[in-house]
Each structure stands twice: as structure tokens, then as C-alpha cells.
Amino acid sequence: MAVFSFMAVFLFIFEGVIAKVQLEPQNATVLQHSEARFNCCVNEPGWTVMIWSLNRLLALTILETSGVVNSTGRFSASDYSTGGASKWEFIIENVLREDSGQVTCQIQGSEPVTAQLSVQESGAVEIEGANRTATEGEQVTFQCLAVGWFPAPLLSWALNGMPVPKELFNSSFVEAGTVLNSSSSLGITASSSVLVECLATVPALGTPERSGVFLTVAKVDKPQTRDQTVLIAVTVSFSAAALLVLIIIAIVLCCKRKKGASECPAI
Numbered sequence: 001m002a003v004f005s006f007m008a009v010f011l012f013i014f015e016g017v018i019a020k021v022q023l024e025p026q027n028a029t030v031l032q033h034s035e036a037r038f039n040c041c042v043n044e045p046g047w048t049v050m051i052w053s054l055n056r057l058l059a060l061t062i063l064e065t066s067g068v069v070n071s072t073g074r075f076s077a078s079d080y081s082t083g084g085a086s087k088w089e090f091i092i093e094n095v096l097r098e099d100s101g102q103v104t105c106q107i108q109g110s111e112p113v114t115a116q117l118s119v120q121e122s123g124a125v126e127i128e129g130a131n132r133t134a135t136e137g138e139q140v141t142f143q144c145l146a147v148g149w150f151p152a153p154l155l156s157w158a159l160n161g162m163p164v165p166k167e168l169f170n171s172s173f174v175e176a177g178t179v180l181n182s183s184s185s186l187g188i189t190a191s192s193s194v195l196v197e198c199l200a201t202v203p204a205l206g207t208p209e210r211s212g213v214f215l216t217v218a219k220v221d222k223p224q225t226r227d228q229t230v231l232i233a234v235t236v237s238f239s240a241a242a243l244l245v246l247i248i249i250a251i252v253l254c255c256k257r258k259k260g261a262s263e264c265p266a267i
Contacts, residue, residue, distance in 0.1 A: 006211070023105045023113040029204045032121045036095045040105035040113070042086040047107045052077070052090045054117075055101040062088055095119050097150065097178070121179060122209060123148025123202040125155075131214040134190040140215060144198035146182040153200040155184040156208075160194050190217045 020043040029035045029092035039052060045064070052060040052075070059075045062068050064086065068077050074094050080087040092099060100119045125146040134140045146153045152173040157164040164186065171184035184198065193216045201208035 021105060021107050021110050021113050021116050023103075025115060027116045027118070028103075029118040029120060030095055031204045032097055032119050033094055036092040036103075036117055037101070038090045038105070038115055038120075039080070040088050040090065040102050043106055045084055045086065047086065051104075051106045051109050053104045053106075054092065054099060056104075059092075060090060074208070092117075096123065099261045118204070120202045120204040121148065121150040122202060123153070123179065123181075123200075123206050125153075125198060125209045126211045127196065127198050129211050129213065133216045133218065134192055135218050136220045137188045139187060139189050141185060141187045142196055142213070144184045144186070144200075144211065146184075146198075146200040146209075147176075149182065149202060150179050150180045151201065151202060152180040152182050153202050155182055156188045156199045157184070158199065159188070161197075177192060188215075190215065192235065193217050 022041045023042075024039050024041070028036055028038065031118075040052070042050070047064050050062040050064070051058065052062070054075075060068065060077055061070050062077055067079060067178040071077070072094055076091045076093070078089045078091065080089060090103070090105070092103075097119050100117055103115045103117050104112045115240040123146060125144065128143045128145060132140060132142075142157075144155060144157075146155060155171045156166075157169055168188075169184055171182060171213050173180050173182040175181075182200070186198075187194070188196075193214070195212055196215055200207040200208045
């Protein structure tokens with residue numbers, strides 16, 4: 001294996017073939033302990049040695065005629081060449097945070113091409129406490145904790161699957177060694193029973209991690225409203241009766257005051 005490596009480096013230094021080299025993707029963001037994959041394409045045959053390096057350290061050597069000549073540790077490569085174009089996929093298994101940096105592919109006689117690798121961590125997310133019960137109209141506050149992330153996760157909330165506007169909650173984070181812990185609080189007014197969820201994510205995570213609790217809202221019994229129609233009818237009847245009594249009293253008083261009159265008007 002050492003002989004093959006020496007020969008590869010020798011050819012790399014002294015051969016003068018100039019080829020166009022493309023490296024994709026230019027930027028890769030992956031989760032720690034997953035895989036990172038990069039493709040190096042050479043537009044024409046005739047190259048001899050392809051060198052892969054990670055953060056300026058030799059990771060893999062490939063000869064056009066015989067393939068991979070040294071594959072160690074977490075590094076490997078697969079050949080996807082077709083026709084006159086050569087394409088090799090460089091694979092980093094079990095990527096670590098310290099792998100973040102430059103991935104380089106170089107063909108003898110050509111300038112090195114580089115890509116950027118970013119390794120992130122996903123942790124745990126949880127809403128403090130269990131399911132809650134509140135009365136209608138009560139103000140309820142929920143606290144969410146996201147522990148063991150890098151970089152700081154983006155926290156958001158949802159009610160019955162519907163996103164909560166950012167202005168209704170606040171978030172912060174603190175360093176905890178090599179990772180970051182985040183927290184967020186949400187206050188809502190209890191109106192109806194609802195599923196409350198806290199979501200945490202980083203760019204490398206395809207689907208956000210989430211934690212949910214149920215808020216059960218107990219309705220408050222309100223005094224029954226009297227029928228306005230009945231109330232108006234009773235008021236009108238009472239007023240009419242009172243008016244009739246006043247008229248009768250007025251007539252009687254009028255009769256008593258007219259002593260010289262022969263008779264009083266009939267009621």
C-alpha cells in the first residue's frame with residue numbers, strides 16, 4: 001500500500017496533464033455521524049492520479065487505471081465514470097464536527113478544486129411539564145427547551161399544526177461546552193382545547209424535531225340572558241296599567257273638586 005501511495009504522489013508531481021475538474025456540491029451541510037458525499041468530475045480521459053484531501057490532510061488516492069489505491073478509516077470512493085468523462089464519488093463516513101472545513105479534489109497538472117463541508121448536531125427538544133388544563137380566558141405560558149444542538153436551533157411553535165407568528169414568542173440560547181442549548185416561551189389565552197407543539201431544527205435536519213402537549217380548556221358557565229321580547233312586553237303591560245290607574249285617580253279628584261257640578265263624567 002505504501003508503494004502504491006508513493007507511486008501516486010510521484011505521478012501527481014511529474015505528470016503534466018491539464019484537465020478541467022468539477023467538484024460538487026460546492027457546499028454540503030450534514031448531521032454529525034451521518035455520511036458526506038462529494039463528486040469529482042474530469043471532462044476528459046488521460047489523467048493519472050486523483051488526490052482527495054480533507055482540511056489539507058491526504059484522505060484518498062485514486063489511479064485512473066486501477067482505482068482506489070489507499071482507503072483508510074472513514075474514507076472511501078465509488079466510480080461512476082461513463083464514456084470519456086470520469087466521475088468519482090468521495091465518501092466520508094461517520095462525519096464529526098471537526099471534519100468541518102475544506103474538501104479538495106486535485107488532478108495532476110491542474111489546480112485543486114475545493115468545496116465546503118459543514119457538520120451540525122441535532123439534540124433533544126421538550127416542552128416542560130405535561131398536558132395542561134385551564135379555564136376559558138385564562139393566560140397560559142409554555143416553556144420549551146432544546147438541548148445539545150450545534151449551531152443554535154431555530155425554535156418555533158404551532159397550535160393544532162398551524163404556525164404561531166414569531167412576534168408571539170421569544171427565544172434565546174446559551175453555550176454548554178461544545179453544544180448550544182436554546183429555550184423559548186409562548187403565552188396564549190385559553191379559548192378552546194388545542195395541541196401545542198414546539199419545533200427545533202438546524203439546516204442539516206430534514207424534518208424538525210418536535211415536542212407536543214395538549215391544552216384542555218374548561219368552558220365557564222355564563223348567566224342565562226333573559227328574553228328581551230318578554231321583558232319588553234312585561235314593561236309595556238306594567239306601564240299601561242299604571243297609566244290607567246293614574247287616569248282614574250285624576251278623574252276622581254276632578255269630581256271632588258267640582259262641588260257645584262250636578263254630576264261627574266262617567267268612568
